Every structure is written in structure tokens, then in C-alpha cells.
Amino acid sequence: MNAPIIDPLQGDFPEVIEEYLEHGLMKCISFNRRGTLLAAGCSDGSCIIWDFETRGIAKELRDKDCVAPITSVCWSKYGHHILVSAADKLLTLWDVVKGEKIARTSLKQTSLQARLHPGSSTPSLCLACPLSSAPVIVDLTTGSTTVLPVSLNETGTGSAPSSRNKFADGSAPYTPTAACFNKYGDLVYVGNSKGEILIIDHKNVQVRGVVPISGAAVIKNIVFSRNGQYLLTNSNDRTIRIYENLLPLKNGLKALDESNNTQDELCGIEKLKAVGTKCLSLFREFQDSITRVHWKAPCFSGDGEWVVGGSAAKGEHKIYIWDRVGHLVKILEGPKEALIDLAWHPVHPIVVSVSLTGLAYIWAKDYTENWSAFAPDFKELEENEEYVEREDEFDLMPETEKVKESDVNEDDEVDIVTVEKDSTFSDSDVSQEEICFLPAIPFPDTPEHQDKCVESSSKLVDSNHSGSPLSVDAGQNGQAINHASSPIEVENSAAEDTGGTRIKRRRKPSEKVLELQAEKVKKPSKKIKPSGKSSKIKSKSVVEKGTSICVSADDVSEEYN
Numbered sequence: 081m082n083a084p085i086i087d088p089l090q091g092d093f094p095e096v097i098e099e100y101l102e103h104g105l106m107k108c109i110s111f112n113r114r115g116t117l118l119a120a121g122c123s124d125g126s127c128i129i130w131d132f133e134t135r136g137i138a139k140e141l142r143d144k145d146c147v148a149p150i151t152s153v154c155w156s157k158y159g160h161h162i163l164v165s166a167a168d169k170l171l172t173l174w175d176v177v178k179g180e181k182i183a184r185t186s187l188k189q190t191s192l193q194a195r196l197h198p199g200s201s202t203p204s205l206c207l208a209c210p211l212s213s214a215p216v217i218v219d220l221t222t223g224s225t226t227v228l229p230v231s232l233n234e235t236g237t238g239s240a241p242s243s244r245n246k247f248a249d250g251s252a253p254y255t256p257t258a259a260c261f262n263k264y265g266d267l268v269y270v271g272n273s274k275g276e277i278l279i280i281d282h283k284n285v286q287v288r289g290v291v292p293i294s295g296a297a298v299i300k301n302i303v304f305s306r307n308g309q310y311l312l313t314n315s316n317d318r319t320i321r322i323y324e325n326l327l328p329l330k331n332g333l334k335a336l337d338e339s340n341n342t343q344d345e346l347c348g349i350e351k352l353k354a355v356g357t358k359c360l361s362l363f364r365e366f367q368d369s370i371t372r373v374h375w376k377a378p379c380f381s382g383d384g385e386w387v388v389g390g391s392a393a394k395g396e397h398k399i400y401i402w403d404r405v406g407h408l409v410k411i412l413e414g415p416k417e418a419l420i421d422l423a424w425h426p427v428h429p430i431v432v433s434v435s436l437t438g439l440a441y442i443w444a445k446d447y448t449e450n451w452s453a454f455a456p457d458f459k460e461l462e463e464n465e466e467y468v469e470r471e472d473e474f475d476l477m478p479e480t481e482k483v484k485e486s487d488v489n490e491d492d493e494v495d496i497v498t499v500e501k502d503s504t505f506s507d508s509d510v511s512q513e514e515i516c517f518l519p520a521i522p523f524p525d526t527p528e529h530q531d532k533c534v535e536s537s538s539k540l541v542d543s544n545h546s547g548s549p550l551s552v553d554a555g556q557n558g559q560a561i562n563h564a565s566s567p568i569e570v571e572n573s574a575a576e577d578t579g580g581t582r583i584k585r586r587r588k589p590s591e592k593v594l595e596l597q598a599e600k601v602k603k604p605s606k607k608i609k610p611s612g613k614s615s616k617i618k619s620k621s622v623v624e625k626g627t628s629i630c631v632s633a634d635d636v637s638e639e640y641n
Contacts, residue, residue: 121150271299
């Protein structure tokens, strides 16, 4: 079906690459709450914070003890802290403004993803998803960890699955398990390898509900929309599923307790599944039925109206955008580089994608000029049209014109202090100061660079010492020529400037040149006059078969001397 027929207004979603960011080898990205700052984790263990308005680097968080690649970055609710997970099993909490480490914890396994608790302005808890173990709740202040259940046993309580095949240390093998907090952090949603969504009370470490997925495929990603009303899962069956959250956004755990009390007649797994049906409801499924591509880093738009997912195929940089109804509205095709991460801007229709080469591409909407917006009766013309005005079209007739009376009372006071609440950030605490921008810190130029600049400028002055307009113009164009030099030297210098080497063929001198050289040997040298004035010297050129051979001034002066 045609996208213009589905959505005539062609909604607010990105269309073209507007710009790209380059600094080191970036691996993962994350926007802050307002979308004014973009954090990027690099392969050298550093975390770069970009000012997204100016596209400049505002801060660089670097620890000399950590040189392993960064696997994930996460902002705190009000932007004061950043949680960074690295491939060396370390979790580090940074103070953004001071650029200092607040806490550091080492896990038993490398964490593929780490998320701070969203309900606290000064978070101390985080949810980590290790590579080959169950998700854990980590207390960053004490370093203690709590392992979350990833499956159910026959009694219906959450526990780790038993396995015959074990590692050398006796631990059970796991596939990477996806997990995320809900909007206010009182519940954790875990997607396991059996194709189940577990709703867990992380404080009591207890499974409160189960939602089975059709096909029972491994869940690779699980993420909530910004408003907390929808849950997205990405399964190994190449399908993205959207679930509607039936629990209230606040006090979801309390509502879950009430649902458990009404299911006393059931027990075990059946009771958990009955509770799960009251928590999540399948809303839509997205897949590419033709290419059957796997999806990478799917997420919602800032307002939750769009769903975006990157192709996990090697050698292509494709981003698919669907509306929430389920229609595919756009396929963004980038360079021939694999996509490893992407993020949608919280406010604007902008997507940032990270390629395997470490570049971050900024996708934005392709805006077209609409001059009819300046006046309601303005009409755009595709080509010039001849217009004949009426005789009385521009005549002033005050007696027939009626001035409309304004309904606005001019005596009313205008409130310029109260700030209207933005629905996008409806859960903001006014008393909490939020960090939106970071002060720019200029870096001084290195002395070596300054010396090079001075040396290059002195060379430019020397080349333009003659002061003629021709030499000045040539110096500005980088082609200053010393007129006293021979053509061979000029051509050699030009070859050096262009970075190449040019070999000139030697020509046989003409008979006139040979005669001049013979006279030069016969004639005695003349003394210079006491006045110090030298005789006038004219450079002679001999034309032979259309080829000009210039005799240097030094040779001619020696000849007349």
C-alpha cells in the first residue's frame, strides 16, 4: 500500500542523513532526557558527551584504568549521572558536571546492557544484563548484587533453569537475557530464551506474572516506550511485537498485588499466566515478510507514535520505520556499513545510528520551503502568470471598511512567569534542577602547532616579497612563483607542491645557444663600474620549432661580464 495514501501528511519521521559525528570508534549511544546531550561509548574505554545543538564535544569522561570497549551508556533521570558498562566487567557511575567517578563495581560477567533505576533522581540501583548469566540488580553504593529469576519451575516460583551442560566453574550456561525497568522502576520485565516475559518484583525477587509469546522464540531486546504505555520485544523469529501496558503507570506493583488476590482459585504457573494477561496485551507485530531480516536495536520514537528498527544484516545500513498501527512508512538506506546501535531523539524527528566503522549518522526530516505559511491567502505558483488587476482593487474606501473589534481585554494582566507543563515531560519534578547543557571548555593550541603556523606564514611572506598584484594573487592561490628561477625549477617546484615527481626530458641546445656559450669563453670579464650600477641585462629566448627555451639571467650576465 502507498505511504502517501496511508498518511497524506507524511508524519514527523527522519528521511535523509543530515550530518555525521566522528570521534574515535563509537560503539553505543544514548540521549539525555531532553535530547540536548548525546553520550557515546567508544572502543578505547572513553565516554564522549556531544552537545547535540552545536554538534560539538562538551565533555570527555576517560579513566586511565579502563581501556576496554564500552558496551552501553545510560543517563540518570535529570542528567546528573551517567552509568557506563565496559567489556572488562566493570560498571562505572560518573558525575557529568565534575567529570569524576562516583562508584565502580565489577561483575562476574561482561554486561551487555546496564540501566539506572528511573524512579530516583539520585539513583543507586541499576539493572545489568550480563553476557552469560541471569540479569542482576546492582547496588552501586555497596557493590551487592541480586540475581533475578529467568524461568519458572513446576512449583511456579521463579528460579534459574537447570541444565546438564555446565561451565568449568559449575555455573549454568545462559543465552543473553534482555530486561528493563518499567516507567517508575517498581517492576522489572525480563524476556528469557523460552519466549516468555516475566514480570518481577525486584525488591522481593519474586515472579508476579508471566506472558508467553507465540512461537516461543528467544527474546533479544525488550524496551518500554517513553510514556510507559507500550512494551516492545524483539524475538529470534525476526518479529517485533508491541504490547499494551494494562497496569497503571504509578503503583503498578500495588495493582499487581490486587490481581494476585483475585486469582486465588488458580495456583502455580496457571495463576501467573492469568495475572500476565491483565498486565500486557498484544497490540501489533512487525516483520519484513519478504527478506525475513533480523532486527537490531529496535525502539520507540519520543512520543511513542513510531517504531524503528535497524537491519542486522552485514554490509547494509537500513532503518525501518513503522507507524504504531503497523504500516511500514519509510526505509532509510545509509552507507554500506553494518548498523550496531541507534536512538530516536526524545523530542524531534531525528534518529542517530552508529555504524560498524564508529561513525554516528544523524537522520533528520527533509524540510521543503513553504512560502504560503507567511499569509493565509498566499498562493504558490509553479510558473509566472500574468495578472490583471481590477480598476478599484487597490482604492481606499474608508466608509466601506469595517474594523473588527478585538475580543481581548487590554486591562487583563499577562502572566509571563508561569511555565506551561509539557506533556512530554509530565513527570518532571520542578524542584529538581535538570542538566540540559554543559559549559564548553576551550582547549589551548599546542606550541608545536603554533610554530608550524608561524613557519608556514613566514614562508608565504617570503614568496610574496615582490609586492606586485600578480605575485600577491598567486600567493593567495598557493602558486607563488619566483620569476628569477628557471622553468625547470618552476616545474619541479610545482611537481613538489602537487605531491608528485615529474621528470623533464633534456633537449639538445640549438646552434645559437652553442655560439653564445663559445663567445662567453672567448670574451674577457669586465669590471663593475665604481658607481655600482650594473649594465642592463635582457633575457633572450630562442624559438626553435615552436619550443621556447629560456636562458637564465645568470648565464647571460656572465656572458657580458
